[in-house]
Amino acid sequence: MSRAAAAALLGICFWTASMVGVGFGPAGATSPQAPLDARLDETASITLAAAAPIRDARYAEEKATEAAEGEAKQAAEAARLASVERLAAQRAARVASSSRSGERGRYLGTFSTTCYALSGRTASGHPVSNEVVAVDPRVIPLGTRIYIEGIGERVARDTGGAIKGNKLDIWNPSSSWCLQFGRRNLDVWIVG
Numbered sequence: 001m002s003r004a005a006a007a008a009l010l011g012i013c014f015w016t017a018s019m020v021g022v023g024f025g026p027a028g029a030t031s032p033q034a035p036l037d038a039r040l041d042e043t044a045s046i047t048l049a050a051a052a053p054i055r056d057a058r059y060a061e062e063k064a065t066e067a068a069e070g071e072a073k074q075a076a077e078a079a080r081l082a083s084v085e086r087l088a089a090q091r092a093a094r095v096a097s098s099s100r101s102g103e104r105g106r107y108l109g110t111f112s113t114t115c116y117a118l119s120g121r122t123a124s125g126h127p128v129s130n131e132v133v134a135v136d137p138r139v140i141p142l143g144t145r146i147y148i149e150g151i152g153e154r155v156a157r158d159t160g161g162a163i164k165g166n167k168l169d170i171w172n173p174s175s176s177w178c179l180q181f182g183r184r185n186l187d188v189w190i191v192g
Contacts, residue, residue: 105190105191106189106190110166110185111166111187112167112183113148113184113185113186114170114183115178115182116169116171116178117172117177118171122134122157122158124143128158128171131155132154132157133148133158133171134156134158135158135167136159136166137159139166142157142159144190145191146189146190147189147190148168148186148187148188150186153191154170158171168188
């Protein structure tokens with residue numbers, strides 16, 4: 001029983017005793033009004049019995065809250081596992097596509113690909129065209145023919161200050177097409 005419930009019960013007992021004129025004497029003292037003491041005990045029992053449903057309701061509420069929190073944790077864990085499984089499936093698909101190296105060549109990996117629409121000549125001296133791609137020559141040597149997922153074959157003929165590591169910059173004559181293209185992560189193979 002909580003302190004608040006005990007204090008309330010004690011207050012009820014004192015109030016009931018004051019209403020019927022019973023005093024509380026020293027411990028062990030006998031009261032001439034024994035039947036009244038029995039009624040006080042009965043009142044205390046009734047008060048305790050009335051508090052039981054409240055206590056039971058609170059207990060049920062706590063259990064329901066614990067169950068809801070447990071279900072929320074399970075749902076979050078299931079979502080996390082589904083995300084992990086989805087990533088694993090994507091990785092497996094990439095590995096499967098890279099294992100098709102016989103039809104496209106040697107798989108290089110996933111490259112961050114952007115687009116430019118400038119005119120002029122490439123770093124290798126060739127004019128820009130739909131067949132040109134800017135690369136990091138430490139990753140893909142100039143003159144290498146590559147296949148870019150969803151784009152097709154291009155020749156590595158250009159470089160750029162921002163093209164470092166697994167980055168590509170393809171050329172297109174339309175600046176609006178380049179804006180729409182944005183930045184995409186695409187798989188790349190060396191053709192041949």
